[in-house]
Amino acid sequence: MLDRMLTHPELLELVNELALQRRIVGPVARDGRYFYEEVTRATDLDLTFNYCVYSPRGALFPPQETLFVFKRTNGTFTAEPVIDVRPTALVGVHPCDIHAIRLLDHVFEQDQRDEHYLSRRAHTMIVGIDCQRPCTEGVFCADMETNAADKGFDVMLYPLSDPGATEPLYGVVYGTSIGRDWVLYGRRGRIPTATDERTFEQYQRHKTDAFPRMLRMKADELPALLDRSYDSLLWEATARRCYSCGSCNLSCPTCYCFNILDETDLSGTTGRRERTWDGCHLREFAEVAGGHNFRPKAGSRLRHRIYRKAKWIRQRTGLPGCVGCARCDRACTAKINSVEIYNQLAEEV
Amino acid sequence: MKPRIAIFSLTGCEGCSLAILELEDQLLDLLGAVDIVNFREGMTDRAWDIDIGFVDGAVSTPEDEKEVRHFREHCKVLVAIGSCACLGGINTLKHYQGATGPKGRGAIGENGSDAYRRYVYGDKAEWFPTTEARPISAVVKVDYELPGCPMVKEEFLAFVTSLLAGRTFKLPDFAVCVECKKRGTLCLYEKGILCLGPVTRAGCNAICPAFGSKCEGCRGIVSKEALVAAGINLREQYNVELQEVLDDLRLYGAYQEADLP
């Protein structure tokens, strides 16, 4: 059921209004690709983007952020947490990335609330945009059941116009009162008609057919497949090519691991404790003082990542640990491909 | 007591020492935190009781060898800065000339391998004493290395602050790609360019890819395993022989070749 219809110019006007209140981050064309970037005007966004090279996770979980600042004074110290709460709107988030953000939300909420993430998240509004067809080759979001999202956004836009039309007409679904208020307070758009609903149904039917299945098994069969594959020789065989460069981790929207580092100024009396993205493919990730490494070989690290994505995260959170965006596969200069790995493992049994 | 610091230069472009002067925003704080007691490029006075000595440039003449031993003797901590001092740097390219051939990192005089000298100085070649170009660690014990062509000035600052704060300083143990991802740079492989990032030690904040240019490996090879993987990938995935890429890797770090597979 649609909540509202918006024309493209209406949407841009709404975004421009939003820009008065929030930093706007959305897809921008650069180097012939799309990237999530901060813009000042709605027209700088390109909502017809196919996919963004990197997910929007950096807007919520930045590559490096300060946890607290400290000061050492006469023998003791004081420390002050740094909570960065710039109101933000992520405009143009695809369903896969919405699923990934839901996972981050869960992880940073679970057990102990991590306010560095959660405060930023609370100040972030998400305007989703649905994909009617795969954004690019190699994605397996349909297999992961993440090519559509029914929650995790404030507003979802369905680009309902025919592909030939010059300007899309968006079917709008509200996810939260924040999203609804944005559209309604803005007094833009109109109430959907029965025709709109029919177009929307048609859109959904087309969509189902448009996504090819890449995996030989269903997402919920992956944990069992991996259970059987712990000792497969495939890990080592594939990882022979692995640079341990971590590009797969760092471009993945569901990777949330981080390192913690201290930085000081030249006087040494003040400083910051920072967290920065880390990745389980990096050699030192599981190394302890004295040099023992719990995952010393690229093969064990590759296995760890794949298990996390397809089994352990789901096991711990009930949410998909991989959203099928294939960013890891594209980022890997060694052309190590997760779909290929799953399918090869399936062959073994 | 403020640490007494010296900055020395051997064979190189002195860009690394210069990089210290380019820390404009931090220079006054730096001068407040340390005493620079010996820095020919920037000052006249020179002293010889030194806590931390930074050396840029490679060892490439008998004179360099003598000097670097002298530095070692007078510095409690000796730090190689820049690719020349850490890896031999661009100077080592001279060994890939004329009769020497690509693999002949031999001593001067062998197989006419001082062809480079003749090319520049003609029949006066003998007047210019030169030896194999080497990182300073090939001659003396080095406590820390800050590679990069030029040295990454932010890393230099991080090094000095770590030392002042009592933190152990460690070079990143991961590849440049990590920093590309953190910066959000489009990977050059997506533009069909074989970048050396996956085999090169990070710490430069992936500045070359960020400016559209492939990583040239100036910070040295991150690990042997990565290089082995490169050999396999280039042949199997990209149809390129490792040797061609080695030619690129040689730009700043031909001396590493001893460690290559």
Added chain:
Amino acid sequence: MKNVSIDVKHVTRVEGHGNITIRVQDGAITRLELAIVESPRFFEAFLRGRKYDEAPHITCRICGICSVGHTTASVKAVEAACGIEPSEQTVLLRKLILYGEELQSHFLHLYFLAVPDYFGVGSVIPLAKTHPDVVRRALRMKKLANDICAVVGGRHIHPIALHVGGITHVPRDEELLDLKRRLEATRADLAETAALFATLKVPQLERPTEYVSLKTQNGEYAFYDGDIVSTLDPKPTKAADYRSRILETVVEHSAAKHCRSPNSPTYAVGALARFNNNHSQLHPTARQIARTLGLEPICNNPYHNNTAQLIESVHCVEAAIEILDTLLTHGMQVEPLRKPTRHGLGAGLAEVPRGLLVHEYGIDAKNRIESANLIIPTGQNLANIEEDMRALVPPLLESGLGKEQITLQLEMLVRAYDPCISCATHMLDIKWDET
């Protein structure tokens, strides 16, 4: 003083290692040398066999202080050899970054290397305590110059984005606007710098000298481009014919390649040379400063090279602002690098901070470099510095100054040329006997 022997081992506050040796016996100079003890590096040799587009990234490593200059001459030489015409946008960006480097180098030289002499201190470090405002201003100006280089090329030392056939990165509008704003603000700093230099007493030395530099035909004060001219022979010579104006010879007694011109046994290049040849093409503001500082063409006092650098800095700031305006008006696009259309020999000339720089390469059909020749400003100046010293020493001796004073004057003279010895050493070394 009848017998004097001066040995300055490692002249400080210059780029690279240089020694001064002077022997005076019975009042006559028996030996006078500025020797370069920096190790030779063999760039021309190891360029051979490398890919054509690697030349700029290799040759910028000749020198950290003028790496943008080397890159500029290098891309121009390769493009001349390979028949590549860079786009207008590329040329504008290259000029902008070259201005950045001229400024960075001039500021560094004026404030860090030369000013301490006038304040009678050994380095800029004590000035941080006694004259913090001067040092802070110097740092602010230098940082701006660096940031120009960083915005265009990624960094000042060994710039990244400058390539044969184009530029691999375009700055964002906000970055350009920021530079423009800061360049405009730096006018005040330059005025104060000029005021400071107006108070400094510049040593006197007049020795008729030939000054060689590039000159453009389009009225632009030459940095990026131009033909060779000199104060003795203003007829322009094209880059490709540089050999008719710069004669590299092996001088037996010094075993170094010296440069002379068809007109003089030694000549000078650098800021003063450019000023002497192209004074009328300076931006009006720069000409105004020249008048205030009392510098007029043709000036034969090498110590005024510093004054010329200051005047050029004013010019570069104005010229950079003009380029920024053009770039901001037209907007920028990422352009693909242009590829070779032919192969052969090509020369690239540029005016870098220390003077005329020549790169020349032969590129073969496989786009590999087969020959290289590099002529570096300091290399051209060395013989001239020696001549200046020859003129300077006798009056100094007569004036009854102490050895220390004489040494300082000599060092100041060397520093006035702002020699970049790292650059020069690909070609020059001097041996001498210890007496």
Added chain:
Amino acid sequence: MLAPPIPYKPTNAELYLPKPARILRITQLTEMEKHYELAFLDGHRLNHQPGQFVQVSILGVGECPISICSSPTRPDTFELCIRRAGSVTNRIHALREKDIIGIRGPLGHGFDVTEMHGKDILMIAGGLGMAPLRSLVQYVLDERPRFGQFHLLYGCREPKELLFTDDLTRWRESGDVNLKITVDRPDEQWRGRVGVVTTLFADLPKLNPQDTVVVIVGPPVMFKFVVIEVLARRIPQSSIYCSLERRMKCGIGKCGHCQANHVYVCIDGPVFKYGQLKAMREAME
């Protein structure tokens, strides 16, 4: 018109903040290990369970996880035993009494002591494993009437590596615990047992499998062999506890470093039951 933003107030902003604690006493235990007694500056008590750990901070250097080696039954202060191993621990070793360090915690899951009440206890410590175990030993001794038999086996490579030797003497003399010690490599003075820790099993009386709780803390190599001895005595897998070590950064289940298979050692552990570990291939490797 835009909707007014919804106010949001962070509720847990101090998650990563260490609290200042004063070092009251330092004892050099061995060449590599020092023993620290600490108390929070603001008078707060740590209120931990045996087996939990804290994150110790030297601001400007970093933070590292250290087990609490004192028992919650002695609540006014808490104790740590720290081996010099890297940048943070080296700096801690350079500190003196009255100095202040940062403490975050207690963190992790410790031993479930109530489950142990009324049972016979067998503890096996290897090397530095004695540090986390000491907390539990003290607890059992302080609450002695709640427990049945108490055996403690302790193995080290060399006599000079034995931790808490004063405690060991006291414990043995108290008669409250059946303490056996062995070393792999004896020196001249050593009069005790020689051999790996499993050789001490021969000295144990017959265990009552249903009424015995076993706790194993030591290096991974020791672990497997000890488990075999214990299982051979028909102890159920749910009665065997052990403590794992992994690289840790956050200590609160976010940073991912300590993950071993599906578990996060910092929040799911560091204390696990053998039954859980069996499913974790990496923990056993």
